Amino acid sequence: MPLTTEKTVVTETIDAMKRPFSECRYYAFFSYSEGDNRAWNKWVSCFKDELYYSLPGRLRGIRLPPIHHSGEYPLVSGLLDGKLKDNVRDTFVLFLFVHDNYLDSGWCLKELEHFKEHFGDDGFRERLYVIAMSKNAIDELTKGDMWKRLCPFNDQLWVPFYQAAKPKQPIQIYSGEDDDAEGKHRVVSNTFWKAFVDIREDLADKILDAVARSKTADVASQTEDPEMVRIYIETNERQDEYKGPLAAQVYISWDQVVASDHVEPTLRVRPTGLPMKEINDRPYLDDADGVVLLWDEKTSASLLAQITAVEDKLRGKTPIPGIIAYPMKNGAPAPEEAHVQNWQVLKFEPDAQGGLRIADQDSLALVIFLTKVLERKRQRLLAGKFAGEAAK
Known part of the structure; x- marks a missing residue:
């Protein structure tokens, strides 16, 4: 039986940031307070709907796992902290939706802590989207001790989704009378769309890159000695x-x-x-x-x-x-x-x-x-x- 030799010890470390996209149970984890969602006409739920409907068309047939939407999977007991940790670990990216109630949510802080634990500093650059629904709330969050303890960067990006004239209120997602219409076709407002599409495109690029890397790794593993x-x-x-x-x-x-x-x-x-x-x-x-x-x-x-x-x-x-x-x-x-x-x-x-x-x-x-x-x-x-x- 032919055998080969190598005189160099090779060491490898499995990197959470390089985990194959196909192994993720969720492509996004929405970290938010349900109080903020209710207070602003299901704003987070509508954001999820727009991502759900528009992202697949940018991924060339790539099969997407679901979004983890905590309003659908409520965690109401401290005994479920392990499950929460698993859900954060099993996602590809994390979305933080920041308004007043987010700042007071113990579960939201746990989600961010688990994200840092699993994805490390690189996760804040590559896998975190901070959605500012209120200027006051994002200012309070980023100046707080918890954020400074967890966030490794002074220039961490966050995206303003609040109104310029009314910075305590999030941008309206839908325009005109259809904003409140149930079961009717709703038209996305131009102001929301301009900020939203940049995030959607960035996420699409990240998913496409991750899938391409996985295919390259599969070929390499098949040709490994x-x-x-x-x-x-x-x-x-x-x-x-x-x-x-x-x-x-x-x-x-x-x-x-x-x-x-x-x-x-x-x-x-x-x-x-x-x-x-x-x-x-x-x-x-x-x-x-x-x-x-x-x-x-x-x-x-x-x-x-x-x-x-x-x-x-x-x-x-x-x-x-x-x-x-x-x-x-x-x-x-x-x-x-x-x-x-x-x-x-x-x-x-x-x-x-x-x-x-x-x-x-x-x-x-x-x-x-x-x-x-x-x-x-x-x-x-x-x-x-x-x-x-x-x-x-």
Whole structure:
């Protein structure tokens, strides 16, 4: 079986901003106070209608998921905060509709906090539309401590949708008598349309770009070397410092495995960063040949929850090999547990360069783990070969 070699450790991090558009449950999340919607003749609902009717025609047949409109999916209990977080995470862009009641809405502030948590600073530039229904309200919001804490930019854009002569009132969406007509054809006012169409076009461009990137990524994944060994290493913002050192140790031990097994040339290995918060975004981890979880400051209960989350994504008769890496930095004592839920705990000690190296007593266990990874990869390659031959 021909195998390939690569002498550079490759690390990757899944980026929420690069999530495929096809994986979004909503293409837009409307964050607003229902009190503002009622006070101004269903203004937010009418904005949604105009986006719903006019955007698809600009997307060349791209199938759109729905808009999350909190008036239709009310959240009325603090116990639903987790559901709210999931809904914000599963959207492509967030619309903030700012008027007086928005400023007093605890749920709206939670939505913005969850947006910042998941999309980071880049989300404020690329995935946030701030719709100012009132000049007073937007001024109060952007000068407030909450906004300054969450918004990373002093020049964050917001779009004025209030009347020039009456800045406390939003622009009328529909013109003439038809503005209040139920079930009749309504004509959009020119003032509203000029501001609205710029937002619609910007959103259309973002969706088209995201779909094009997804197609490019699909082609790249189809042409990626099928003999590459992929080992996922758990990462998050706090644990990124461990990703590189752990990947380096994986590569060093991998050389020992393929040398002792007389694999010529050596099989290419790619240690890949996988944030735990992205586990829920993947239906399975079938492309993994091995998994490394981190145990630094986690409680035992938190670690068990993460093991369960990973195992729920694994399929097949042969379990994917997995270990738990315990970084012994800052004088941390060695854990008493040798295994957690059948996952072996391996200790990594600080080295002279400020990185990590596998503890001497656990170096053989790391080699054994990678040997299992190699065997799993061989089985998968063999199964793929037989499937290809059967299809001929």
